[in-house]
Amino acid sequence: QVQLQESGPGLVKSSETLSLTCSVSGGSINFFYWSWIRQSPGKGLEWIGFISYSGVTNYSPSLRSRATMSLHTSKKQFSLKLTSVTAADTAMYYCTRGGSGHDSFDFWGQGSLVTVSS
Amino acid sequence: QSVLTQPPSASGIPGQRVTISCSGSSANIGSNTVNWYQQLPGTAPKLLIYGDSQRPSGVPDRFSGSKSGTSASLAISGLQSGDEADYYCAAWDDNLDGHWVFGGGTKLAVL
Numbered sequence: 001q002v003q004l005q006e007s008g009p010g011l012v013k014s015s016e017t018l019s020l021t022c023s024v025s026g027g028s029i030n031f032f033y034w035s036w037i038r039q040s041p042g043k044g045l046e047w048i049g050f051i052s053y054s055g056v057t058n059y060s061p062s063l064r065s066r067a068t069m070s071l072h073t074s075k076k077q078f079s080l081k082l083t084s085v086t087a088a089d090t091a092m093y094y095c096t097r098g099g100s101g102h103d104s105f106d107f108w109g110q111g112s113l114v115t116v117s118s
Numbered sequence: 119q120s121v122l123t124q125p126p127s128a129s130g131i132p133g134q135r136v137t138i139s140c141s142g143s144s145a146n147i148g149s150n151t152v153n154w155y156q157q158l159p160g161t162a163p164k165l166l167i168y169g170d171s172q173r174p175s176g177v178p179d180r181f182s183g184s185k186s187g188t189s190a191s192l193a194i195s196g197l198q199s200g201d202e203a204d205y206y207c208a209a210w211d212d213n214l215d216g217h218w219v220f221g222g223g224t225k226l227a228v229l
Contacts, residue, residue, distance in 0.1 A: 035218075044120060044206065044220055044221070044222045044223045045155070045163065045206055045208070045220045046220065047208075047217065047219070048219065056218065058216060058218050059217075060214065060218075061214040061215075062194035062218060094162055094163070099199070099218070100213075101150060101210035101216055102150075102151070102210075103163055103168075104153040104168035104169070104208075105155070105163075105165060105208075106168070106174065108162040108163055108164070108166050109162065110161075110162055111162050115132070
């Protein structure tokens, strides 16, 4: 069974960069797409972006200028950096498997709560 | 404002059948498949339906999905108290170089 686990600071200062890593176990990181999805407190789901097994990325239009995803195949990890954060970026961040336009998000991490402080 | 439109709430009594709608456009639901996710309180979302109407292994056949044109629906039959959760639809949107869009979510109450 594929398992995903997010890790990273739970508190980030406003205007700084949010950095999260997702560790994949129980399956290959190759041949799949990997996405980040976030959920602000009490709100719905928002897709941030995906990275493919070959390193191709695609980001939400609203976050494209601030988001960067990377793949670390040998470590079976992928990561997210979000620059210039504000309070609006406070959310639970989930890493998931999937993201190409033809599939689904079939495995999810438990989530990592990131709070942006002023 | 979400790109896909869902009713904010739905309710039913145990044993009843309920449906949740998801409305989109030709750029998303009209040209790509729809997935549904169930989020139980305090947990991460879980894939419930993919490819408009397919159930992943382990999902009971009480859950079913359908699509017509630019709208999709999730039906839950034989409603149980454990079905009380938030339900989200999602689809790929072909606009702006392509991106995923979600519905705003529907909170299902089992009365």
